[in-house]
Amino acid sequence: MQHNGLRMETHFGLLQTEPKTIKPKNTMRLTHCQPVATANITRHPLQGLFRHPLAGLPAFEQLFDLASFPAFNSQTSATLAVDVYEDEGNYYARFEVPGVKKEDTKVELEARRLAVSVSRKTVTSESESSFELSRTLTVPDGIHVEAISAKLEDGLLTVTLPKAETRKPRVIELN
Amino acid sequence: MNNTCTNPQTTIAAPAVESRPARRPRYQIENSPEAHTVKIELPGVVKAAVQLNLDDGILHLSAQRANTVPETWKPLHRELSDIGYELRLKLNDRVDEAGLTANLADGILTVVLPVKEAAKPRSITVQ
Structure with a gap:
């Protein structure tokens, strides 16, 4: 370039x-x-x-084109910030969602697009405020789709995407 | 900034261990006749990492983000910051400092500052 x-x-x-x-x-x-x-x-x-x-x-x-590299292609227009990690068995996507309840969190996977959206509504005696944030990530090939899990803890949402067996590193024996 | 420096109270209250980088968290204050409720957004912070001090009318919050990511996790893409939070709020005379309570849930620290009995609005019956 x-x-x-x-x-x-x-x-x-x-x-x-x-x-x-x-x-x-x-x-x-x-x-x-x-x-x-x-x-x-x-x-x-x-x-x-x-x-x-x-x-x-x-x-x-x-x-x-770094946007499509290495594993995740993310839409930058969305507002929900994300960290993406990897270890031997999984990919992890972590979002900051302070004050968001479990029932207001939606994690969807369609084809290879992981859509995460959260909403929060704060009602006080004086005012009412709410926000809705979403983020879509393109997940890499070789994800064990059925085993995707999500956890909400301390204002952090962590989505775990297990790698399929074929994707895990392995040692090939020499003959 | 200048205003803060000329205020002697604020200067005195500043602790010596200020070298760690920190950012100011987002917060909201709700007012009612009984109490002021401060809701501070502290995502990624566990209870043990929150320090709340009240000194000379200044509420000083300092919270470190727990390094919750195991060492085996290799970062591929980072947008979130690991920097801790720091917030100083000057309480006014109406606040009953002894009755202050704080609760951390879902990444939000809720600090309730009750209003002193003497400062609450009351109606006086005319005799």
Whole structure:
């Protein structure tokens, strides 16, 4: 990624002085910044030769998309904060839910999406306040779905996702 | 901040062991004629880790988060903080300090500060 960014910068600089310069392919960032300039650019026939060998491959970008790595892909728009841990047998997702009762906690798993939502209602003599928070995590493959459990303790909600047998580390004997 | 520093009471009440990083927890205060109820959000805190001191009209709360994650758990993604909580509340004269009670449940510390009998509203019968 860093490599690509560097190249864009260089071409960006050239653009200012000579409008007919080479425009490298896949410069999404460049076109975002200067939508007007892109209209005038002609593609150099030799341009392909100077590209980064991996620049055009979509897989290359996906490889380094940290959002989908390592195990959990989380929706950042939600407000319920989460910690994700792992040990040999399980994945653990831990949420901070002070004052939330067990009956106001909902943990659902559909396909590979683990949806956790909590609500809290505070009623006082003067006012009434409530909140609802939710978070969806994409769980990795190889989860023993039936054995997922959740525990509410000291204002922390911990969802335990046991790894299926195939996912656990094992020693392979050499023949 | 300046206001706090010029208040001699607050300065005196500040304990010497203040070097540990801490954050101020979220809290709510409910007022009724009988008592002020303070609800402080302390997720991840166990009862033994809560310290509540009352000194010279200042209620000082300090709570460490228990390191509840076993050592074998390897963090993959962290958003929550392990930093403890610190809160100082200056009580006014109406509070009956002897009758103060505190209860921790579901990550919420509820501190009840009863109002002194003398300070409660009362109606005076005209003779």
